[in-house]
Amino acid sequence: MISDRTIERLSLYRWLLEMRIDPGTVNLFSHQLASMACVSPAQLRRDLMAIGYSGSPGKGYLVKDLARSIGSVLDGSEPSRVALVGMGNLGRAIVSFLRGRKSHLQIVATFDTDCRKTGRVISGCRCYNQDQIEEIVEKEKISVAVVTVPSGAAQMVADRLVNAGVTGILNYAPVPLKLPDCVYLENRDVTAALEKVAYFARKSTGRV
Numbered sequence: 001m002i003s004d005r006t007i008e009r010l011s012l013y014r015w016l017l018e019m020r021i022d023p024g025t026v027n028l029f030s031h032q033l034a035s036m037a038c039v040s041p042a043q044l045r046r047d048l049m050a051i052g053y054s055g056s057p058g059k060g061y062l063v064k065d066l067a068r069s070i071g072s073v074l075d076g077s078e079p080s081r082v083a084l085v086g087m088g089n090l091g092r093a094i095v096s097f098l099r100g101r102k103s104h105l106q107i108v109a110t111f112d113t114d115c116r117k118t119g120r121v122i123s124g125c126r127c128y129n130q131d132q133i134e135e136i137v138e139k140e141k142i143s144v145a146v147v148t149v150p151s152g153a154a155q156m157v158a159d160r161l162v163n164a165g166v167t168g169i170l171n172y173a174p175v176p177l178k179l180p181d182c183v184y185l186e187n188r189d190v191t192a193a194l195e196k197v198a199y200f201a202r203k204s205t206g207r208v
Helices: 004-019 030-037 041-050 063-075 089-098 130-140 151-164 190-205
Strands: 080-085 105-112 125-129 144-147 168-171 184-187
Touching: 004 030, 004 041, 004 063, 030 041, 080 089, 080 130, 080 151, 089 105, 105 130, 125 130, 130 151, 144 151, 151 168
Parallel strands: 080 105, 080 144, 105 125, 144 168, 168 184
Antiparallel strands: none
């Protein structure tokens, strides 16, 4: 089993290989990619060993081959079909950011309770009423969901998604969720993260 931290770093390595490396670059050494990713060369080599990839001592890594090898692990054999619940400002921003960027992550449905949003195509994706979660998740074979609803609605929404067959949730609601062990949960509390950054920023200047 590959750890979640390793998966995060692998995603970063692939992004660097695809977006930050000159298209004409054929080979890259571990210390070069590690420097770009702000990790040690030893850590990078361990991460790549976890997916069974190794380079040549004399030539390093083949850039395109390494990107493909990481992709085969991160993406799986078929695209992940994704739903987003809560089409407020954050939800819209996430949909706009993701659509068209990665073909293996396909946002195929969004949900909201606001009748001014439901039944429309917003940011290139159809928005359904939340009462249709079970129906659409099953119909569209959705396995991953992003939750951007208010804290009071987050657990109910998550329960409905899980009951409909979703097995991975990215939660932006500022509240802990109780989910079955078989469901992978990633929390992204923007306020808590910013409070953490602000605290350590004050410590660094002696203003705690």
